[in-house]
Amino acid sequence: xxxxxxxxxxxxxxxxxxxxxxxxxxxxxxxxxxxxxxxxxxxxxxxxxxxxxxxxxxxxxxxxxxxxxxxxxxxxxxxxxxxxxxxxxxxxxxxxxxxxxxxxxxxxxxxxxxxxxxxxxxxxxxxxxxxxxxxxxxxxxxxxxxxxxxxxxxxxxxxxxxxxxxxxxxxxxxxxxxxxxxxxxxxxxxxxxxxxxxxxxxxxxxxxxxxxxxxxxxxxxxxxxxxxxxxxxxxxxxxxxxxxxxxxxxxxxxxxxxxxxxxxxxxxxxxxxxxxxxxxxxxxxxxxxxxxxxxxxxxxxxxxxxxxxxxxxxxxxxxxxxxxxxxxxxxxxxxxxxxxxxxxxxxxxxxxxxxxxxxxxxxxxxxxxxxxxxxxxxxxxxxxxxxxxxxxxxxxxxxxxxxxxxxxxxxxxxxxxxxxxxxxx
Amino acid sequence: xxxxxxxxxxxxxxxxxxxxxxxxxxxxxxxxxxxxxxxxxxxxxxxxxxxxxxxxxxxxxxxxxxxxxxxxxxxxxxxxxxxxxxxxxxxxxxxxxxxxxxxxxxxxxxxxxxxxxxxxxxxxxxxxxxxxxxxxxxxxxxxxxxxxxxxxxxxxxxxxxxxxxxxxxxxxxxxxxxxxxxxxxxxxxxxxxxxxxxxxxxxxxxxxxxx
Numbered sequence: 001x002x003x004x005x006x007x008x009x010x011x012x013x014x015x016x017x018x019x020x021x022x023x024x025x026x027x028x029x030x031x032x033x034x035x036x037x038x039x040x041x042x043x044x045x046x047x048x049x050x051x052x053x054x055x056x057x058x059x060x061x062x063x064x065x066x067x068x069x070x071x072x073x074x075x076x077x078x079x080x081x082x083x084x085x086x087x088x089x090x091x092x093x094x095x096x097x098x099x100x101x102x103x104x105x106x107x108x109x110x111x112x113x114x115x116x117x118x119x120x121x122x123x124x125x126x127x128x129x130x131x132x133x134x135x136x137x138x139x140x141x142x143x144x145x146x147x148x149x150x151x152x153x154x155x156x157x158x159x160x161x162x163x164x165x166x167x168x169x170x171x172x173x174x175x176x177x178x179x180x181x182x183x184x185x186x187x188x189x190x191x192x193x194x195x196x197x198x199x200x201x202x203x204x205x206x207x208x209x210x211x212x213x214x215x216x217x218x219x220x221x222x223x224x225x226x227x228x229x230x231x232x233x234x235x236x237x238x239x240x241x242x243x244x245x246x247x248x249x250x251x252x253x254x255x256x257x258x259x260x261x262x263x264x265x266x267x268x269x270x271x272x273x274x275x276x277x278x279x280x281x282x283x284x285x286x287x288x289x290x291x292x293x294x295x296x297x298x299x300x301x302x303x304x305x306x307x308x309x310x311x312x313x314x315x316x317x318x319x320x321x322x323x324x325x326x327x328x329x330x331x332x333x334x335x336x337x338x339x340x341x342x343x344x345x346x347x348x349x350x351x352x353x354x355x356x357x358x359x360x361x362x363x364x365x366x367x368x369x370x371x372x373x374x375x376x377x378x379x380x381x382x383x384x385x386x387x388x389x390x391x392x393x394x395x396x397x398x399x400x401x402x403x404x405x406x407x408x409x410x411x412x413x414x415x416x417x418x419x420x421x422x423x424x425x
Numbered sequence: 426x427x428x429x430x431x432x433x434x435x436x437x438x439x440x441x442x443x444x445x446x447x448x449x450x451x452x453x454x455x456x457x458x459x460x461x462x463x464x465x466x467x468x469x470x471x472x473x474x475x476x477x478x479x480x481x482x483x484x485x486x487x488x489x490x491x492x493x494x495x496x497x498x499x500x501x502x503x504x505x506x507x508x509x510x511x512x513x514x515x516x517x518x519x520x521x522x523x524x525x526x527x528x529x530x531x532x533x534x535x536x537x538x539x540x541x542x543x544x545x546x547x548x549x550x551x552x553x554x555x556x557x558x559x560x561x562x563x564x565x566x567x568x569x570x571x572x573x574x575x576x577x578x579x580x581x582x583x584x585x586x587x588x589x590x591x592x593x594x595x596x597x598x599x600x601x602x603x604x605x606x607x608x609x610x611x612x613x614x615x616x617x618x619x620x621x622x623x624x625x626x627x628x629x630x631x632x633x634x635x636x
Contacts, residue, residue: 286578
């Protein structure tokens with residue numbers, strides 16, 4: 001009898017632990033968002049140009065997280081197709097398409113004309129029929145404008161392709177700032193600022209970038225005004241001044257300062273530069289991020305013995321530990337739109353760093369597959385639907401909240417620490 | 426021997442070394458901006474051509490966000506980055522050799538730890554002895570991490586490692602104001618490899634004589 005009781009005690013002790021371990025890797029809650037299927041045969045017009053514009057459209061459909069391109073190999077009419085012929089709509093419905101896109105791309109001196117049509121097959125209605133004229137070297141901007149129009153008309157989704165990443169680009173031994181549209185087009189370095197720049201963060205209005213530079217041989221916080229490219233010092237105290245993150249008003253920056261002896265979370269008022277200390281633990285406190293309403297700060301702390309995610313109510317300083325799974329959880333970021341936090345989780349299973357999600361009450365933790373090769377620095381899209389991150393191959397990737405796809409944005413490597421902007425004018 | 430070893434000496438550095446160059450670049454920048462504005466204006470007039478049935482949205486604006494890439498950021502305090510490490514040029518060669526010996530030995534740390542290993546205490550005692558013998562010299566301790574984990578956390582961890590070494594030197598009687606620290610996190614690894622051997626070398630504190 002005693003043995004049986006002992007057995008029951010042991011089983012009931014082990015079972016919750018097992019259940020907890022399981023919960024992390026099985027995603028039972030997320031309902032798969034049904035991506036809308038798009039048929040897009042080759043575009044008409046100037047051949048090479050039309051193909052390059054088509055390729056950007058195809059990449060943007062994937063990155064949008066909302067559409068999936070039906071493989072052109074299965075098309076009855078593979079194109080080139082400049083217009084959707086009303087008599088052929090049935091052919092597109094037959095292969096399961098929700099929308100069919102046809103376009104014509106022509107070059108005129110230094111300009112590019114993109115005339116693009118979208119037909120919604122469920123209603124046989126022309127959803128979009130628009131001409132875009134752009135400079136030839138920025139033909140991708142025509143695709144961006146079209147894609148944002150398409151996302152809005154088909155799904156009521158906020159503009160996505162008018163957003164950029166600011167990231168760190170490593171070239172040789174230097175690390176400097178780099179901006180690129182969210183589909184990897186139009187990348188360009190921002191020169192200067194020192195040879196070692198880290199932790200870039202975009203202000204909500206898209207006009208400023210906060211970053212860490214060793215310009216004065218210490219990790220200090222600077223603020224770049226993009227229109228004038230004037231740079232101001234935000235925080236240059238003794239010790240580290242790192243991990244800036246704006247609140248939704250752009251008036252406050254949460255960051256890590258060690259001016260009082262060890263790394264603690266502070267809020268710096270952008271106007272006055274005055275730092276307000278939030279944490280006081282002997283351990284490492286770093287990587288803060290404001291909640292969308294600005295009332296809370298999520299951050300990483302090693303106060304429990306190893307890095308874990310904590311959430312502090314700023315007014316009361318009440319702090320709750322959110323993560324208990326794993327021995328290394330870091331770099332938390334709040335979704336700008338919903339109650340969700342993304343962070344970096346060291347998986348016990350494959351010993352790799354993955355993007356993981358958790359609710360601010362500590363429930364619903366799930367791990368996204370990502371690249372499976374070590375992912376870092378998650379950043380939400382402004383509408384909160386997508387997450388970008390950098391991987392160990394030095395490229396930026398985009399995934400969605402259920403990990404239904406992982407799309408590479410940049411090529412060539414050398415990129416880290418992406419931060420996603422709001423839609424830029 | 427130049428003491429301006431730092432950022433400003435770099436050939437392809439884009440900072441403005443003097444006011445003339447700044448003005449010249451500023452002038453060039455203004456020209457570019459004026460030309461671009463004229464071009465945008467011309468395009469703005471040339472746009473809006475083909476429109477057919479269905480709804481029409483205006484052509485996309487071609488405004489690129491971000492500073493023109495040919496220009497650099499205008500950092501505060503043009504003297505930035507000058508407080509670089511002297512190479513011991515003013516000192517006698519015997520002292521230079523001593524400094525080189527002092528700077529050669531790093532101390533190392535366990536994964537995700539910032540505590541001084543018992544076998545590194547001897548190295549720190551030697552460093553304290555050197556500093557006691559050369560009261561005019563100061564030391565800067567650089568803290569480093571291996572590449573594992575996030576770079577944000579590693580910047581904090583690197584600082585704790587440098588701080589642990591600083592605390593130990595102070596414990597051995599060196600005045601705190603002679604010992605400065607800086608964290609480089611997982612940047613500038615000693616060994617660029619991706620294995621335990623490389624990682625062990627990269628979890629270190631490095632000592633540099635500053636004055």
